Every structure is written in C-alpha cells, then in structure tokens.
Amino acid sequence: MTSASEMRPQRTDPAGESPAGRRVRIHVDGVAYEALEGLTVLQALDDLGVLGHGVDVPHYCWHPKLETDGSCRMCQIEVDGETGLQVACDTPVREGMDVTTQSERVRRARRGVMELLLVNHPLDCPICDQAGECRLQDYAVAFGSPHARTREPRRELDKRRELGETVLLDQERCILCRRCVRFCREITGTGELGILARGDRSVVDVAPGEPLDNAYSMNVADLCPVGALTTRDFRFKARVWSLTSVPGVCTGCARGCNVTIDVEKDAVQRYVPRRNDEVNDTWICDVGRLSYRRIGATDRLSAVRVRQPDGALGEASFDDAIARAARAIREAVRDKGPGVVAMLASPHATNEDLFVLRRLVDGLGVASAGAFVPQGDRDELLVLPEKAANAVGARALGFGDGAPVLDRVRGGGVDVLLVLGHELAAAIEGDANGLAGLDALILLDTHASALERAATVVFPTLHAAEKHGSLTNHAGRAQRVVPAVGPPAHARADGEVLFALGRALRLPGFAGGFDPDGIARELAAAVPGFAGLDLDALGDAGLALPLAGRESA
C-alpha cells in the first residue's frame, strides 16, 4: 500500500545496518521484531523494511522523510494494554509492546476515517490523474465501505489553481494531509505553501505573489497521496496503469538520484524519485526530474555516419564506420606512433563503457586521455556541481581533466581524436574550427552537437536509460541502470562501439562481444577501486565502492 516512490528497498543484507541505539522487542500481528528504541511504531516498521512489505498500516500524512504530523488519523492500531486505539505514527515503540494492525476495531476505525475523508472528496476518479496510484482510492478499496452514507453536497473549491510554474492544485481533491506544506517548510525551507482558513473550509494555497517556485517544487506532487497536486509536466499525459516502471538513475548530476522511469509506448513519460536513503531519500530536483526529456529528444543521434568525399556526413553501415575509424587510428599509429592519438571519455558513460575505453587506450598505448565534466550550481539538498552521473567512475578509471588533451589537440599534436559524448563541444564553446587540424575525429554521442561538424565518423550511442551498466555517484556508490526504453534506430552502447573498434584494431581483450555483466566483473577484478562490482548484486539500492578521493577537487 505504500507508494513506490517511498517504498524502502528490500535489504539485501538484513543484518547489515545495526545502529548504535538500544533495541526493544515488539510484536506486530504476532510476529516478533527488534526495533530501535526512540522510533515510533510506523518508523520502526519502515526501518525494518516491513511497512508495505507484510505489515499494512495505511497512512496519509506520515511520510518517512517528514516530521510526524499525526493529523490524518488513518494509521490507527491496537496496542495491548491501551484502552483506546493509538496512531502508529505517533506512538513510540517500547519493550514488550504488542501491536495489532488488523483487528475488527482497527478496521472499523479505518473505515470511519475513510468515510469522513470521502465526505468532501469528489468522485472524479475516472478523470483524475492520480487514479491507479491514489492512496484514497487504494485505501477505499482496502478499508472503505462499499456504501456511501452521505447525501450532502461536497465542497466546491478551485479545481485548477496554479501554485507556480510547475504544479497545479485541485483544492477539492485535497485531503489536507499537509505533506506538501511540510515539505516546503522542512525540506526546502522555502515555506511557499500553507493552509488557509480552518475546519472544513481549509485549503492549501500560496500567498499572493509568492508562488511555489523552489528547485524541488514537483516533489509535492509525488508526496500528494491523492490527485490534488499534479505537475504541469505529467498532467493528463498518461494513465498510470498503462505505464511500465523501470528503476533508473537520474543523470543530471553526480548525486545519481534514484528514479523510477515510467514508460509508455516505448517513450519515457516521467521520472519519479525512487527512495534510496543513501542517495536522495525520496526526492529529486526539478531539473533532474525533467531531464528525462533528453532521452526522447528530437536532437538524438540515430544514424551511423561517415564523412564522404564531398565533405558531407553520410549514413554508413556500422561495420563500414568501424572500419573507417579503425583505419584512421591504425594509420596514425603506424605513421607517427600512438602519441598522435587522443581519447576523451564521457562522464555520462557507464563504468563498463569506460572500462572498455580504458582497455582501448591501454591497448594502443595512447598517452593522452581525459574527460570533460560539465560544471554548474550546487545546493544544500541534492544538486551537485558536476553535471554528469559518472564523473567519479571516469576519474577512477584514469580519465582526469580533459583540458590537457584539448591543449594538445590545439597545439597540433593530435591527429586522431576519439570522443565520447559532447562535453568537448562546451569546452571549445561550440567552435569546431579548433578541431580542424585533426585528421580524424571519431565521435560517439547521444545528441547532436557542434562536434559533428568536425567529425569523421559518428556513432549514435545510448542514454543511460537505454542500456545495461553501472554509474558511480559522487560518494562512490555504484548504481545499476537497465534499459527502460529502446534506443534510437542505430544507436549502440559506447562499450559496444568501442569493443568493435578494439576488435577491428586486433587489440588484446576484445574477443567476443560487449557484455556489460562480464565487463563489470573484469573491472572489479582489475581495478581495486571497483572491487566487488557485480551488476546483478547491485540491486535497486546500489553498492558503495571502495573508491578513494571520490569528490572532484
């Protein structure tokens, strides 16, 4: 019953975490647990990973990452020895406590709360975006009564209130759990939202001239247990039951916020933050959330292209393009040695892609390799200045600052440059003339950029949401990505392109095909910082790698 965005991932290692605090023994529905003293019943169940995974205590206002509010009164439980029902969100665990979550008395109380919540709630599920992921709907089915006893007219309020640029409010659907209000007070500290009026006239609103405009504004729509808050981005876009959900990682910055990638018709419809207490709790910044738009963007590269005799880029077969790229490298090395070949890694590529690149660099004896990492703002919550999901992985594989490589290119010391991604485009400020001295520019990229003007061969590559692999976040946590959508027509993983290139160059270590699982194991064995890496074992929560010096200088 807990919504996906706040569901705690199942622990792969149940004995793993043992906080220092004292533990007390409690029984919940006859099952014994050891809970950390000081937690409330709901927090303890969440901490144990059983809330929503075996123990259903319905709740609206309580959220694992917000302060206890205690107002919805839905999470009532029976505690042995107490005469009245208690709210699980505000009842501390204590030694020997015996909790019942499923008694007739509890069910009656929940039915009562459900009935009262529906007194004023519109019955517009068929046209409500939340339908299918609505707690009111789910709990009404699970705990409500099939018969309505109200005949009274419902509240008539604003059905479409613009709280800001990103979020709209339907005041009639609001059940006043105040999660959104508390988020803006407790998490962002911006406090745009409040409850106006009182009693059954209460409404969530913003003050005039003070819109909801913080950098995390859309999280309030995830927090909203009903269809009151919707994002302009997702509103009326899809019915949630037609979505396929795939766990993924946001590639907007080095935090690597966990997301659920919701897909319909092989297109990403939205990112929803996915809970990972070690990474992003249950939040994501608005910029990261909307970064899914880059996946299906119109400027995605989809054709393998090779520079034609007439100077234009023309479509080519993959094999021909590999042959062309291999020839350029082979001839340069033959004529002038590996010193005239340089390679730039992308901080967006996976650890596995980059390990293949490393193998290529080492196999050829290329001395000049690095990576440009785009930089931007940071904030106090999640946003980090490195605007790529795997800058740490790139550095750990020896791809340091790309500037010396570019200097060498500009100085005329490079004949063949192989580039992953388009970060170089920003480094040269879109001026491809700086690359005119190259004999060949081999480009592997996801999106169109100025680099194509100078490219000799262009391979369209995959976005992280289209491939298997792992990304290493700022804290050295390896996180798995899997394909959520199919790639553009001829796009392939960087690793696959590089593997074919290595094979064409007859370098050692490129036998067979590109297998991210196998490559990850080889990486784990070869590079101490990646010890323990195993894509299957990463699970949804990721794994802290033994990397040192993870943050950029």
Added chain:
Amino acid sequence: MPHLPLRTGYLTEHFADEAYGGLEGYRAQGGYEAARHAITTLGPAEVIAAVDQAGLLGRGGAAFSAGRKWAFVPRDRPGPTYLVCNADESEPGSFKDRMLMERGPHQVLEGALIAAFATGADTTFVYVRGEYAESARCLARAVEEAEAAGLLGDDVFGTGFRHRVVITRGAGAYICGEETGLLESLEGRKGLPRRKPPFPAERGAFGRPTTVNNVETLCHVPHILARGVDWFRGIGTEQSPGTTLFGVSGHVVRPGLYELPLGTRLDELVFEHAGGVPAGRKVKAVIPGGLSMPVLPAGQLDVAMANEALRERGTALGTGGIVVMDDTTCMVRVGCVATGFFRDESCGQCTQCREGTGWLHQLMLRIERGEGEPRDLDLLLEVAGQIEGQTICAFGEAAAWPVQGLLRHFRGEFEAHVHGGGCSHTASFALPGLATGPDETEAPA
C-alpha cells in the same frame, strides 16, 4: 463592565467595590499577603503541597488537579520556565473569567505570582480572548501597578525572585483555548493543537517547560494559602472542593454569575438562584457546563454540580456555564447551533473532526428542515462516535458530546422532526442562516 455576581463567595465578595480593581483597594482586603507569605517564607514545594492537599481542580474544563500539574514541571532544567494563564474564555455559556479579570485583576496576578513561584516560572503570559478588550485593559493596568509597587519585577518582595507578566491577546478562535492551540498562537502561529506528549510541562511555550492554568484556577490559589487547606476543603465536596463561578444563561429569570460551592445542586441553581424559567414556561433541558457538555433533561436536574455526580448522568461540569432551555425550545435547533459552532471552530487538522463536524451540522440542518430520514439519527451518533476519542485534542469530544447528549435524552423529538416533516416548535428561538441552505460556509476563493 459586566453585571456583578448575583451571589458572591471568597473569589467575588469585593467585586462590588470599584477600588478592589486597583492595587490599593486590593491590598486593603489583604491582597498580595498570600503571595508575600508564599514567596518570603514558603518554598515552592510547600506551595505545591498546599495546593495539592487542598484538592484544587482546574476550572478551565478538564478539572485536573492544579497541584499535580505544578509538580510535573521539571526543576532541573537550565533556562526559563513559563506560566501561561489561559484567559481565552470561549466556551459558549461561560463568562466567569471575564468577571474575574475585570473586577479583580490583582487577584488573577497574585494567583499567577504564586503559581509562578511554585513552578519556577520567570514569566507569566496571560493569553486573553481577543474579544475581551476590557479584560486585557484591566489586567494591563494591574500589571503596571504591580510593577510600580515592586510586586512584579527583578526583586519580588525583596527575595530576589524575578517575575514579569506579559499580556497577549487572541484573535478569535475557540481552539486557542485548548492549551496547546493556545501555545501555538502565543508563539505567533496558527492555533493548531499539538500532539502530546510532550506535554507543556516538558515542552510548552517557546519550547520551555510551561504550566497552563485557567484564570479562575489561579484566583483560588491566594485564598488557599491565606486561609489554609482545611478551610478550602470545608467548601464544596470531598472530591471537588472550593467554590466556582457558575454562569447561568438562557431562559431564566435572573441570568448571571453565581459563586457557589462545587456540589451545589443544579436544580437549586436553576430554580432558587436563577429564579427558574419565566412564568408559564417549564424547564425542558439544561446544559450544565458549557456548550460542549452533554445536555440534561428537566427530570435530571437533581444532581450535584461536581464531576463525580455529573459523570453518573453522562455529562460533566466543564467550565460551569449553565444554559437553561424552556419548553419552547426545539432541541434539533439546539443541535444545529452546537454542531454549527463546532464546525466553524474546528481547526481542521484531524480528519475526523474537520470532516465530521461539518457532516454533523449538515445532518442536523437536514433534520430541522424536515428532510431527514430515520437512519439519520443513528448516523448522527455514528459520526459523533467516529470523532470522539480519535483526534489530537479534546475538541473531538467537545464536538461529539452535545450530539450524543441530545439524542440520548431527546431522540423522540428528533424522530418527530423526521416523521413529521420538520419542526413544529413555532415558538422556539429562530435559527439564523437556516434559510441559506445546508452549506453556508464557503472557503475563500
């Protein structure tokens, strides 16, 4: 200035004397001697023990032991401790604290001073109901006088005890009379009751240990210290000692305030003191302790006005606000008034109270309009039961109990409304707003 009490006791005996409202007049009657004695000769523990032994119960509605409440305040905390005087008298039918503040403001201050000394509080916040402008003025004047006389300040009675009194005013919300709603409002926020624990004694005003006492409760304290525990216990009943100020209103010949011992019989209050209902009418029902307390029918007025007796009749003393209704009164309209009040005043935090109070009100109006169905009577009780005992604060009970009381004693009248197509009480008080329909409350657009 309100009318003087129609019956006086130790709290109100000098209220006819205008000078008693000033420091000089108050001192002329022995005022501040109890505080002097407590602060110069007794220790806090002795003061608490005296009030505890006297059995003083809070007069704000909950009837909790004042001495025990004072003893809850931790004494070992660094930093300030506060006393809050709850002067947000808002219970419909209750108007005693106003009299105490306007006629005897120094009595309030002296009680506060003693309570502050006992609980180690360096500041008293008096939270005065917003509409009680005159009460706030009287208290403010009294504070000025007391400060000038050294009764408040850095060196009270030359003992080094420091105390200041801050008068604050509410903005017109019933819920700010709930002690934690009051604390929220005092701190400058919307008056939303807090989850408990922590109780105010642990974390009250501005996060500090705080005692919250009703105005009248504090007024009894100087008398207990001046005249002794035995004297106090000699008044009232064993379990409910002392007098209280009963406010009698409604259909009586002599509405007003009556200071009488707790345990005084309700019929004595209504018929002897308040003179009964006007000639030619009969008593139909009496609310014994403010609107939130369950009503009693005419046949059950032979009850002592003390919680131990009232509890057996399914009601309680509340704030001692007695509302008398004669036989013209439509009890469904009473239900409309009560549910309408609690619907308006619900803070809206808890689901049951926010949604349930509105539903109760709509059901009452429906029945009064003659649109009720037989099942609505049980529905009223069920909705009330869904609110009662399920909310953060006691407002849930306050909203549920009047409905339960009305249906317990006057179900036949509700049934008559349902089966007879509406109200036949043509002489009953009018219900303003009934014509405007079931949902006259609109949220701001």
